[in-house]
Every structure is written in structure tokens, then in C-alpha cells.
Amino acid sequence: MYGVSVLTLVNTNMILPPIGPIGLDYIAATARNVGIDTDILDLCLSDNPARTLRNYFDNHSPQLVGLTFRNVDDCFWPSAQWFVPDLADTVKTIRTMTDAPIVIGGVGFSIFAEQIVKYTAADFGIHGDGDQAIVSLYNQLEGKKHFGQVPGLIWRKGEKLLCNKPAWPSQLSLPTSRDVIDNFSYFKRGGQCGLETKRGCNRPCLYCADPLAKGPTIRLRGPSEVADEAVALLAKGIDVLHFCDSEFNIPQSHALAVCEEFIRRSLGKRLCWYTYMAVVTFDAALAEAMRKAGCVGINFTGDSASAAMLKTYRQPHLKEDLASAVRLCRDNGIKVMIDLLLGGPGETPETVAETIAFIKQIDPDCAGAPLGVRIYPGTEMAQIVATEGPLETNQNLKRKYTGPVDFFKPTFYISASLGDEPAKLVCDLIAADKRFFEPMLENPPQTAGSSIPTDHNYNDNAQLTEAIKAGARGAYWDILHKLRVS
Numbered sequence: 486m487y488g489v490s491v492l493t494l495v496n497t498n499m500i501l502p503p504i505g506p507i508g509l510d511y512i513a514a515t516a517r518n519v520g521i522d523t524d525i526l527d528l529c530l531s532d533n534p535a536r537t538l539r540n541y542f543d544n545h546s547p548q549l550v551g552l553t554f555r556n557v558d559d560c561f562w563p564s565a566q567w568f569v570p571d572l573a574d575t576v577k578t579i580r581t582m583t584d585a586p587i588v589i590g591g592v593g594f595s596i597f598a599e600q601i602v603k604y605t606a607a608d609f610g611i612h613g614d615g616d617q618a619i620v621s622l623y624n625q626l627e628g629k630k631h632f633g634q635v636p637g638l639i640w641r642k643g644e645k646l647l648c649n650k651p652a653w654p655s656q657l658s659l660p661t662s663r664d665v666i667d668n669f670s671y672f673k674r675g676g677q678c679g680l681e682t683k684r685g686c687n688r689p690c691l692y693c694a695d696p697l698a699k700g701p702t703i704r705l706r707g708p709s710e711v712a713d714e715a716v717a718l719l720a721k722g723i724d725v726l727h728f729c730d731s732e733f734n735i736p737q738s739h740a741l742a743v744c745e746e747f748i749r750r751s752l753g754k755r756l757c758w759y760t761y762m763a764v765v766t767f768d769a770a771l772a773e774a775m776r777k778a779g780c781v782g783i784n785f786t787g788d789s790a791s792a793a794m795l796k797t798y799r800q801p802h803l804k805e806d807l808a809s810a811v812r813l814c815r816d817n818g819i820k821v822m823i824d825l826l827l828g829g830p831g832e833t834p835e836t837v838a839e840t841i842a843f844i845k846q847i848d849p850d851c852a853g854a855p856l857g858v859r860i861y862p863g864t865e866m867a868q869i870v871a872t873e874g875p876l877e878t879n880q881n882l883k884r885k886y887t888g889p890v891d892f893f894k895p896t897f898y899i900s901a902s903l904g905d906e907p908a909k910l911v912c913d914l915i916a917a918d919k920r921f922f923e924p925m926l927e928n929p930p931q932t933a934g935s936s937i938p939t940d941h942n943y944n945d946n947a948q949l950t951e952a953i954k955a956g957a958r959g960a961y962w963d964i965l966h967k968l969r970v971s
Contacts, residue, residue: 514660613651
């Protein structure tokens, strides 16, 4: 006897430590709020994903199956793990279990929406916000099948693949209940839970795919709605959050308003949270408000301390602003990480040395120093690469796959000016300073026994997973830093 569920949503992301699929939480709640019976299959929390799928579809006959896809790859060189083939395998497996149409969405999906639909042979894809789009798709499947009316839908008309314009609604309101996915299990196994205060990014950074995935305009949630969601998570025993915004302080007025609402409700006394931030604008008033509202750690998009490289990356801050950001965090008892981006166009040993030396001087708690810029189609980074001549002979490009250069697959830019061993160059400049997460070596030396990794690739990080299992909580960079200095 089949169950009556009509919409089945599947979390396909199985990176460890596990990261709660908040998009799926929002989408499922939106669907349920308009009367669509919705089930969740969370493969990340399953001990046997294949058996979970089989048992479910043996007893249910949904009308639509939605898959969320968060990460195309791990964005780290030289690991360069590509997750799209695994997604294709999941689609193929589900095909053998149900005749229901399959739609894929998610942040990672939206960067390569059309290509992923083709690669996986899914029936549909949703580029951009999926909350209302999946409701619209469900209604069209039940009704007149006017798929051209579904925002962001990738769909087939005969042999042709059509791509509707994504919807980036200016007024963003999301369900606050957070009761669809098992958030407490993610908290226990992942050390934190995510929350969005806004969507979209209007910054012109050279390399970033966020405007492609989340929209090129900023769409703000009401501060009271954000606080309501934090209260709902607190009621479930979750008191460590991570704000998933591209940059929490863009715009600063909204960041202040969210903090003021948290302070008004005394939430800063009951929970703590981490966030990503731009280096500017960040001042004493915002730093003080964030700490009172419960912020305990900030990861700044620093990129470099070289004026030339900051200009190349289209960053509006100067190295003096980096120093100011660290100082404000110190003054307010907020832990601080500077995320660097080494190896971009024009990077030289001298610019790397300048950056490393300056970061040591301003003394953040830690700094990420990965090597290589992941190249995404549709960014200015891809345009620069196109001007450098034939891709296959470009000495700045690094990849682990064979055949023609394809930015759909993990492809990285590391300036050839850094020599034959750029990672060693960076590591030598860092000189084992434990404040730095070093780049991964392409051919690391073999050492006996296990040790704490010196990079900060979170994917399948056994030490990080074990630390969380033992009770560690917080942003992964903070947990890893504690492991290194303990």
C-alpha cells in the first residue's frame, strides 16, 4: 500500500562533518504551508543511503522528487574532489525506484544549472530560490504544465533544454519554524546550525560565484523574522549558529538592525554565533553590537594584503582596513579569521610574502592560506583566463582531469610566477606559524601516525569530525584552530 506523499525532498549532500540543509528546511516548510504533503529523505544522516532510498520508494509513490545539491566540488587544490558524478548516480538510482519527475536545486546546482541537468539527465532544475519555485512547479505538474511560468526552471521541450529567468524576489520572507529536517542531529554531529539573514550579493569580486547562485541583488529578511528563527532553534537545544550570508555586514544597516533585535530579546545571553563578513564597512558600533548580540567569531574575506592583488580581486578594502578589523574584534572579544586567496592573476613571490608578513603582524586568531582560485564560468575570473590564450597550454591552470579544459570540473588558477612548487613557497613563508592554515601540498611527505591537518579543507576531515563528536562546537575554522594550538 503506497503512502500518500506527493512531494519528496532528498538531501544528497554527504560531506562530513554534516552541514544541515537549511534550504531544504525552508523549501519543505513553504510547501507544507500551502498544503503540499512533503517528506524528507536525508541521506546525510542515513547509515545506509541506498537502503534508505529503497525502503522509502518501496512504500511511497510521490508526484515529484526534489534533490538538493549544495557543493559542486570541495573548492580546494590539489584535492579537487568533484561531486557531480555522485549526484548523477543518485538520480540514476532513484530512476529505478519511481516514475516521478526529478528536479534538482541548491546553491551548488545554481552555478551550473543547465550543465548539471544535462549531465544527470534530471527532468528539471531550479536555478535560484527554490521556495516558491518548487510550489509553482508542483502546481504546473498537477495542472496545465505551463513550465515557462515557473521562475528559474530548467526544463525540456522536445529535444530542447529551456532555461527560465531566475526569480530574485526583492521581499524575502522565509518560514521560521525550522522543524522539517532533524536540526538537532546536525547540531550534535556538525557543531553548529545555519541561518540566513539575507540572500544575494552585489559585490564585484573577481572570482565569486555567489551572485550567480544567490542573485546579484541583496534581498533582506526582517530582523524580527531572523530572531524568530533563532528562538525556534534555541527551543530545540541549538545554541551555536552560523549566519550563512555571503557577507553579514553588506549592508551594515541591516546587520545592525539584526543585532539590535537580538539584543532586545537578550538572545546574545542564550546563544553564540559566527559569520562571514567583508572587511569594509566594519566599525566600532557594529563590532560592539555584534558581540552583545552573541557573535563570537568572524571570518573576513581578506584575500590579500597586497594593494596590487586587492585591486585585481576587485576588493574595496586596503591592508590598513584588515588591521582595523582585527583590532575591533580584539577590542570586543570576538575571535577573528582572515581568509586569504593566494595565487591569482599577477601573484608573485613578493606579493605573497607581503601578505603573509602583514597577517603575522596584525595577529588574527587564524588565517586561511589556500592556494589557487577556483574558476567559475560567468565570473570576471573566467574572462581574464580567456584573454591569456589557449586554455590547454595556459601554465596558470591546474586540474586533475584529462581532456579539454572544462570549468564545470574543478579547475584552478595558480600564477605560474610562483614557480614549480608554489605550495612549498607559501609554507616556507608561513614557517609553521600555527595561526595559518597552510595550502595543501601536491606531494606531501609520508609521516608515520596521524596528525592534525595544517590545511582547512573541511570535506571528510576526520579530526574535525571527531572533535565535534567529543563535544566541540562552533565554526570549523575555530574548532580546527583550537585543535592546532591545544
